[in-house]
Amino acid sequence: xxxxxVTVVLAAGRGRAALVVVTTAATAxxxxxxxxxxxxxxxxxxxxxxxxxxxxxxxxxxxxxGAVLTVVLLTVPVLLLLDQAVxxxxxxxxxxxxxxxxxxxxxxxxxxxxAVEVGLPALAGALLxxxxxxxxxxxxxxRLAEHGAALVPTTVGPGPWTLPVVLVVAAYGxxxxxxxxxxxxxxxxxxxxxxxxxxxxxxxxxxGVGVLVVISGRGGSSSPLGLTWxxxxxxxxxxxxVGLAPWAAxxxxxxxxxxxxxxxTLLAARRLHANPRPAGRAAAAVGAVGLTxxxxxxxxxxxxxxxxxYDRDDYLVPASVxxxxxxxxxxxxxxxxxxxSVETTGEHxxxxxxxxxxxxxVSALRAAQRTECLLTTLPxxxxxxxxxxxxxxxxxxASPVAYAGxxxxxxxxxxxxxxxxVAATALVRPWLDAAVDPANLRTE
Amino acid sequence: xxxxxxxxxxxxxIHKSFGRTVALRGAALELRPGECVAITGPSGSGKSxxxxxxxxxxxPDSGVVTFRGARLDGLxxxxxxxxxxxxxxxxxxxxxxxxxxxALENVALPLLLEGRRRPDAAAVAAQxxxxxxxxxxxxxxxxxxxxxxxxxxxxxxxxxxxxxxxFADEPTGxxxxxxGELALDxxxxATRExxxxxxxxxxxxxxxxxxxxxxxLRDGAVEPGPGDPA
Ligand SMILES: Nc1ncnc2c1ncn2[C@@H]1O[C@H](COP(=O)(O)OP(=O)(O)OP(=O)(O)O)[C@@H](O)[C@H]1O
Ligand SMILES: [Mg+2]
Numbered sequence: 001x002x003x004x005x006v007t008v009v010l011a012a013g014r015g016r017a018a019l020v021v022v023t024t025a026a027t028a029x030x031x032x033x034x035x036x037x038x039x040x041x042x043x044x045x046x047x048x049x050x051x052x053x054x055x056x057x058x059x060x061x062x063x064x065x066g067a068v069l070t071v072v073l074l075t076v077p078v079l080l081l082l083d084q085a086v087x088x089x090x091x092x093x094x095x096x097x098x099x100x101x102x103x104x105x106x107x108x109x110x111x112x113x114x115a116v117e118v119g120l121p122a123l124a125g126a127l128l129x130x131x132x133x134x135x136x137x138x139x140x141x142x143r144l145a146e147h148g149a150a151l152v153p154t155t156v157g158p159g160p161w162t163l164p165v166v167l168v169v170a171a172y173g174x175x176x177x178x179x180x181x182x183x184x185x186x187x188x189x190x191x192x193x194x195x196x197x198x199x200x201x202x203x204x205x206x207x208g209v210g211v212l213v214v215i216s217g218r219g220g221s222s223s224p225l226g227l228t229w230x231x232x233x234x235x236x237x238x239x240x241x242v243g244l245a246p247w248a249a250x251x252x253x254x255x256x257x258x259x260x261x262x263x264x265t266l267l268a269a270r271r272l273h274a275n276p277r278p279a280g281r282a283a284a285a286v287g288a289v290g291l292t293x294x295x296x297x298x299x300x301x302x303x304x305x306x307x308x309x310y311d312r313d314d315y316l317v318p319a320s321v322x323x324x325x326x327x328x329x330x331x332x333x334x335x336x337x338x339x340x341s342v343e344t345t346g347e348h349x350x351x352x353x354x355x356x357x358x359x360x361x362v363s364a365l366r367a368a369q370r371t372e373c374l375l376t377t378l379p380x381x382x383x384x385x386x387x388x389x390x391x392x393x394x395x396x397x398a399s400p401v402a403y404a405g406x407x408x409x410x411x412x413x414x415x416x417x418x419x420x421x422v423a424a425t426a427l428v429r430p431w432l433d434a435a436v437d438p439a440n441l442r443t444e
Numbered sequence: 445x446x447x448x449x450x451x452x453x454x455x456x457x458i459h460k461s462f463g464r465t466v467a468l469r470g471a472a473l474e475l476r477p478g479e480c481v482a483i484t485g486p487s488g489s490g491k492s493x494x495x496x497x498x499x500x501x502x503x504p505d506s507g508v509v510t511f512r513g514a515r516l517d518g519l520x521x522x523x524x525x526x527x528x529x530x531x532x533x534x535x536x537x538x539x540x541x542x543x544x545x546x547a548l549e550n551v552a553l554p555l556l557l558e559g560r561r562r563p564d565a566a567a568v569a570a571q572x573x574x575x576x577x578x579x580x581x582x583x584x585x586x587x588x589x590x591x592x593x594x595x596x597x598x599x600x601x602x603x604x605x606x607x608x609x610x611f612a613d614e615p616t617g618x619x620x621x622x623x624g625e626l627a628l629d630x631x632x633x634a635t636r637e638x639x640x641x642x643x644x645x646x647x648x649x650x651x652x653x654x655x656x657x658x659x660x661l662r663d664g665a666v667e668p669g670p671g672d673p674a
Pocket of ligand 1: 438439442462465466467485486487488489490491492493494647
């Protein structure tokens with residue numbers, strides 16, 4: 001007989017478990033890389049940094065924290081995908097939990113079950129993160145070092161610090177599962193819908209901006225205390241913006257629904273209005289990518305313009321690394337949108353089949369799916385990009401030509417986001433085609 | 445009948461199987477303009493399957509369905525979808541409204557798909573909601589409606605394009621007796637007023653009694669009724 005834990009995990013769906021394993025493995029691998037970078041000068045580094053041709057921002061102790069932060073931030077879109085994966089099959093989970101609670105399971109049992117459902121594959125994924133890290137070390141470490149400079153330090157090997165990283169990732173997975181579980185049980189108890197998001201997070205943004213204003217009034221962030229305040233302010237603004245995103249999506253949905261002239265737009269806007277959280281989160285992540293590329297556009301143009309060609313690579317190589325990572329992040333976010341789309345399509349099989357039966361063409365349904373994704377991601381990409389370009393340009397006093405770099409980055413990232421969304425919705429086409437099957441008119 | 449007009453819809457020798465299950469074996473039906481036909485029969489006799497074949501939602505394995513002389517299987521997927529949107533109306537037992545749209549938007553949807561401007565579509569939809577006595581629900585979402593209210597909205601959506609035929613599959617099946625009878629009255633009255641034909645699937649004899657004619661299905665074929673010519 002199968003152990004109970006395995007049965008629990010499999011009941012939640014193989015696709016879901018696989019996605020959880022993949023995303024936690026990627027997260028653990030990235031975090032291990034970040035930890036390794038932070039330990040380049042540490043006592044457990046084998047040969048010392050001098051032996052290793054590391055990329056300048058990683059080698060230089062002054063910029064190293066920034067490099068670590070960049071790698072850590074790379075986990076955000078991956079975690080977004082994890083979050084979306086955990087939502088997969090939530091209708092089934094709902095039903096299973098309702099049945100289990102009828103059979104006598106307490107809410108605490110159910111929460112523990114939910115934690116196991118996700119925690120176990122998360123532990124497996126976190127452990128797989130170690131070979132994943134090794135792979136990154138081989139490819140982005142040893143291989144790249146042969147061609148110039150390594151992105152991943154190869155002198156820092158696994159040590160006692162590896163275990164906590166793995167455990168943190170596994171525990172995070174269990175936590176996400178548990179939260180999902182308590183939401184499901186609460187929904188079973190309330191049997192209702194979640195309330196609309198509220199814009200309270202705007203307060204965080206306001207406080208953060210206030211702190212920024214005060215710091216700049218006091219003469220900048222040169223002191224360690226000033227730096228701490230600056231970082232806190234940035235964290236506040238970031239958290240606030242992320243928290244605000246679902247409300248923004250909700251509001252944008254309402255506005256778009258009122259103005260929509262065509263049926264797909266109306267459908268998309270109303271769906272967004274009714275269920276703004278996943279789209280909002282994805283949009284916040286895309287907004288962050290826009291911000292990054294906006295900064296990058298101005299930065300690169302500025303470097304090309306003002307630096308002698310001899311020094312350029314020191315700046316341009318890390319910039320292009322960040323750029324590639326940003327575009328990869330867009331692909332990940334688009335995947336999380338696709339996963340969400342599969343989920344809602346599955347949940348609304350009957351309604352979807354009824355739409356087709358009453359004469360709504362599948363092409364309109366596909367257009368609605370695309371529009372729903374673009375409605376939030378595109379504006380936030382543009383907003384992030386503009387904010388990044390203008391903010392960074394203002395900070396360094398960039399020339400008008402450098403702003404042209406920002407504009408180019410904006411066009412590029414908007415294109416990538418658009419193409420990714422279209423690709424993601426094309427990816428979920430089989431699920432939509434399955435949902436419109438008239439057999440679904442028979443299901444409840 | 446003495447001077448029966450040409451049938452608007454006719455189906456002959458309809459066979460349909462799902463895997464090993466044979467749902468229809470040689471079912472047939474003719475529908476004249478404005479006529480109200482009830483399809484009855486025990487559970488699993490193929491009523492819903494026949495309705496889906498008549499409405500072009502499903503294509504039969506063999507047999508022919510013609511609407512105004514054109515074979516449904518001769519139309520492309522998009523043409524059939526458009527036919528269902530324009531010339532047919534469909535009312536199901538439940539769960540046919542888009543949960544995220546308001547009542548008004550649900551009813552206006554087929555018109556928007558036809559390229560009508562939003563204000564026009566909304567005005568026509570509002571008239572229909574009024575006619576079905578659910579005008580006050582215009583901005584309500586289906587999740588906040590009672591079953592009877594949702595059915596009235598669904599009837600409004602089925603009629604908003606002034607279809608030639610309305611297909612209804614157990615439209616009162618999910619409602620209590622009183623609400624069900626009211627909704628049925630509304631459906632029959634509204635289709636009569638628009639001179640649309642009505643195909644009504646039901647296993648409720650009282651429902652069948654309001655129809656002009658009753659067709660009884662058993663094991664996927666039509667039972668010869670008392671009114672049929674021998
Ligand atoms: N999509 C499908 N897949 C498998 N079997 C099906 C499908 N649709 C119908 N059937 C089978 O075909 C037969 C006829 O089904 P149908 O739904 O048409 O009956 P019905 O007369 O409408 O029954 P009820 O009164 O219960 O609604 C049944 O045996 C049913 O199980
Ligand atoms: Mg049926």
